[in-house]
Amino acid sequence: MAAAALGDRVGISLHVVRGPELPPDLRKGSVAVLSxxxxxxxxxxxxxxxxxxxGATRVVFAAGGQLIDRAERDGVPTFRLPPGQPPRTAVGSAFGGLLGLVDAWLPTSNDGRITRAVGRARRRSSRFASSRGPAASLARAVGDRTPFIYAEAELLPIARRWRTDIEENAKRLAMFDGLPEAFHHAVVGWDALPRSEAARWGAILLRWxxxxxxxxxxxxxxxxxxxSRGAFARTVQLPGDDPIEYLLNGIVLGGYLSLFLAERSRAPPLRTDAIDRFKRRPRDVSASH
Structure with a gap:
């Protein structure tokens, strides 16, 4: 998300890695942010x-655990995330921390942009939280459908975030895909959608x-x-003319959307028992052998 907020303003190469394998060109002189x-x-x-x-320079973002222990042992700089809450609720701290970390590498500071974007997003937050606001309206329109969330490259982190919030908070499946690539395959799936199944699906298209x-x-x-196939579809315009601002607005709007969906299905948004069971599974399996 920080990479999307900064775009090409950094003047350095930014890579997002979501698995254990690091890019082959990561070496001494590179910076690895481990979160x-x-x-x-x-x-x-x-x-x-x-x-x-x-030999890369490492920076750690975590609330605790082995990662913090290893970093402190090795003298690696750490950014402590607020403990005792679901990980997804620490997105603001992590996002702000990353922007602050990268700020030192920029030709001009982003401090003013960040302050302005946070102020505007904060003023909109009460509207997003309202039962008459856009998040509640979208939740009512989505209803019990499974949403496909579509977004261009600049908004893809928000589409991913919405998927995560809906699945974890509302306890229901959601999917996301990138534009314009989806134009070359999603149109086939939607075109072939039987009307008898249309009530199960919805499309949310993000733009700025x-x-x-x-x-x-x-x-x-x-x-x-x-x-035309009988499914729900709606374009959602994220407010803001600065990448940091529309990303913050997207985070807040999607978070409230997931909470209104959770309220609709009476799902406890803070509990993620399935994740707890999954994390226990490797130890259970190894212990049985």
């Missing part, structure tokens, strides 16, 4: 060791003030196609 809320995520722990062996004309036209076609 795991619990500090126990196995793929991040492995990446931490790999980055150290390659910088969305180009071709993307708008393609998204409008996809929206009309989904509706």
């Amino acid at each position: 795991s809320y619990s500090g126990e995520t196995w793929e991040v722990l492995r990446a931490y060791d790999t980055a150290g062996r390659r 003030s910088g969305t180009g004309r071709d993307l708008k036209r393609g998204a409008a076609y996809l929206e009309r196609l989904a509706r």
Whole structure:
């Protein structure tokens, strides 16, 4: 998300890695930011060791766990995330911390942009939280459907975030895909959708003030196609003309959307028992052999 907020303003190469294998060009002189809320995520722990062996400068973001212990042992700088809460609720701290870390590498500071974006997002927050606001309205429209969330590259981190919040808070499946790539395959699936199944699915298309004309036209076609098959479809315009601002607004709007969906299905948003069971599973399996 920080990479999307900064775009090409950094003047350096930024890579997002979501697994244990690091890019082959990560070496001495590179900076590896290792983030795991619990500090126990196995793929991040492995990446931490790999980055150290390659001589990269490491920075750790975590609330505790082995990752913090190893960093303190090795003299690696740490950014402590607020403990005792679901990891997804620490997104603001992690996002702000990353922006602050990268700020030192920029030709001009982003401090003013960040302050302005946070102020505007904070003023909009009460509207997003309202039962008459856009998040509640979208939740009512989505209903019990499984949403497909579509977004261009600049908004793809928000689409991913919405998927995560809906699955963890509302305890229901959601999917996301990137534009314009989805125009070359999703239209086939929506076109073939039987009307008897249409009530199960929905399409949410994200855009912002910088969305180009071709993307708008393609998204409008996809929206009309989904509706023509009897499915729910809606374009959601994220407010803001600065990447940091619209990303913050997207985080807040999607978070409240997931909470309104959780309220609708009477799901406890803070509990993620399935994740707890999954994390216990490797130890249970190894213990049985």
